[in-house]
Amino acid sequence: MKPAPFEYHSPSSIEEILTLKSQYGDDAKFLAGGQSLVPAMNFRIVQPSVLIDLNRVSDLSFIREDGNVIRVGSMARERHLEFDASIEKRTPLLHEAVPSIAHPQIRNRGTIGGSIVNADPAAELPVLMIALNARLKAKNKSAERWLDAKDFFAGMFTTALESDEALVEIELPFAEPRTGWSFMEVAPRSGDYAMMGVATSVTLDENGKCKSAKLVYLNAGDGPVDAVEAAQSLVGEMLNDTLIESAALHASEKEITPFGNIHASAEFQRHLAKTLTMKTLKIAAERATKEN
């Protein structure tokens, strides 16, 4: 349970980390909060020959409002997201979900960027990025590009990042008016990996009909699962119990592909998905109505 030897760099600027990454490529890993990487290194599941520690790059840990978006540096700690007033007000879905991420000790170190780039299908933040229509800024030493969250995740622990790129910033649009939200997950023990979870968001038009909806699931496939068909089935409609149940049924039976594990069979995961979808959609619809 000790990591294999590695070379360690801890520069203080974004330029330096990108120069190092372009130099070492896939041999190097970025060390963010370390709450997933270090256990994997302790088990020697991963043995990077070079670690580039991002913890001394102070330019990556901001959270600030900018027009109608919140900009978050990739090294912002999960604990800071949890208590940030802008996030609570502007992206209440994220505010509600962050306490479900692991334990307080983990959130004190864990970062938004680290969890996104790790792309664990059971993690909350990748799911939330899609549910929130986030945009992600990738940078290498000579250029930068923006990716929609839905194009960022490329399967189990895999992203669209190139070997010389770092995720440096996350752009979160403010919730639109008349938007309701709910995040729920079921875990064997508070803070454990959830057996199933869903981030739900509903925006109503001026007449109270559903204008847009998002249903994104964790631990439901080889990445965050965006149930676009179930969400689309709500659009243009007044949300009622029958409609909600049929959307929940469609998402849980047709759109997610849970694998099952020692804590929950795939069948039980589908059952949880259906139940959580109905619960969260009702709460989201109610909140959207109150936001009128």
Next chain:
Amino acid sequence: MTHTINLTVNGQKYTRTVEPRMLLSDFLRHELGLTGTHVGCEHGVCGACTIMFDGESARSCLTFAVQADGHEITTVEGLATDKDNLHPLQQSFWEAHGLQCGYCTPGILMTMIPFLKQNPNPTEDEIRHALSGNLCRCTGYQHIVDAVKLAAEKMR
């Protein structure tokens, strides 16, 4: 390749040379002789190695010692001035019998210190949630919860 680090542990400054792969938990125990920080699972699940990193609870098995350069660490040894003057939290664990074998206790104490600072009047639910990252295999948690409640009273 080794690195020289300067850090403060329990108010005392140390300079040491470390290999980058040395975990902070091993550094505290083997280099500084502070064996109060216990090592359980070494992959961030059990919470036995919890310390305070710049005043906030963190797993010392998921941090490299080299990352503590320039930072302030508090371990369980930093809580009491001597055995007759325990920290109110430690005193409460004694009085409420909040431990049996004691293996998980240092990690629980180092989790509860910042928790009680942020939340001086916690409900039982909040205490149990805050304890969820620390495994105890002896007590069934009831007496730990009692001890934290007692400590909250003493520390208010």
